[in-house]
Amino acid sequence: MKIAIPHALLYYYYFPLWDTLFKELGFEVVDTGITNKDILDKGSKAAVSDICAPIKIFTGHVIEGLEKADYVFVPRFARIRKPEYFCPKFMGLPDIIEGTVEGIYGRIISPIINEKNNEDISSPKTYDVLTDIFGFSHREIRLALKKAEEVFLRFKNLLHSGLSCDKALESYKLQRWEKDLGKVKKDGEVTIAVLGYVYDVYDSFISMDIIKKLEAMNVNIKTFEMVPIDIAYENLRHYRKRLFWTFSNRVLGAGLFYLKDTEVDGLIHVTAFGCGPDAIVGRFLQYESDVAGKPFTTLRVDEHTGEGHMITRLEAFVDMLKRKKWASVSRGI
Structure with a gap:
């Protein structure tokens, strides 16, 4: 089964965690690819006209994902640190997508990320939706998240060593962790x-x-x-x-x-x-x-x-x- 992760918004920060999680659970992960004019045009046509460009781009990537995978991953970000929150557009992102993208109903995976203090967004309860939709056991999700959390920690170590997100993502995808660590x-x-x-x-x-x-x-x-x-x-x-x-x-x-x-x-x-x-x-x-x-x-x-x-x-x-x-x-x- 294929799941698309839109190459937009917090993809640039959390992709290693989500990619590892879904692969550990047996999904084939589809990356919708870098933004181009066609993707932007799709998103701009579907989205509300006065919404910000990042949301228009994300909408375009969701449409791209629908063409390439069975499901599209659209998390609802509420908070990862109490008492702070995310932008209202992040909090309502699944609703925005369902209200603007045709054919999305029943093909969207939207965990609610509402953590008191967990930047790693790796609490098993956050991903209960995977149990509800696909029937994964809580143990399967915990084990997959443990591996994903380990990978995300290594990714953050690359960032803290001085690598920018794009270079750290490339290092993750090519599995060059030690080779690239500290090479700035x-x-x-x-x-x-x-x-x-x-x-x-x-x-x-x-x-x-x-x-x-x-x-x-x-x-x-x-x-x-x-x-x-x-x-x-x-x-x-x-x-x-x-x-x-x-x-x-x-x-x-x-x-x-x-x-x-x-x-x-x-x-x-x-x-x-x-x-x-x-x-x-x-x-x-x-x-x-x-x-x-x-x-x-x-x-x-x-x-x-x-x-x-x-x-x-x-x-x-x-x-x-x-x-x-x-x-x-x-x-x-």
Whole structure:
């Protein structure tokens, strides 16, 4: 039996866990592939017109999955850390998909992820839906989740060693765990912290391969998922109140950490147009960057963003950082 995992949203962070779980249970896992114009067009046509681009892209991948597999995996993310929650679109994602995609009824697998404090989302009760639909025993699910949790821990170790999500995913798929662990490019002229949700930064179509473009400009890259969650939250302690959304807090906490990192020359915040939580995260990052005296810029992306505009913005920002660094060196700072 085939199950499709849409190559969108939190695929970039949780795919190794879900892929291992379903394979251990005997499923054939279908990856819907990288986003292209056809997938975006399918999603944009089916989705509500004013919804954000990441949800339109996910919708397109669901449609793609229906064409390739028996079932499509659409988890309902409520929370993984009390008292924070996910964006309402994540909380209602299965409802959004069922209301917009034709032929989805009866072919969707939607576990409810509602954890008090478990980033690994590996509680057996979360996946009771697999027992209800397919008749797996609780023991079978526990054993599969144990293996999936081990794999996800190794994946996070790759991230914390300095690999970006796309490179860590490639390492997982090619089983190059030890070979790639700690192999990070550090010989660039400047270092930039690229902050943003994984589905904004690593979807090569919507972000137009921002990471590869920066690396081609001889830039070292640091991202939010490279910062362990406890360190990210430690950097939020000076606020009286945290944000309501878990990954927003992680992006902001990582940004605060990188503002104190002497290796980091500047920050880029990649955000999808119309994202409510990011409207708040961006303002915090901009303010804190001004206080720290580090250059900061925002790149807003959607299905209409032009590549020429993106490249011009990146080139200007990188050139400014290089000139600033050269000037500091020449003055002996």
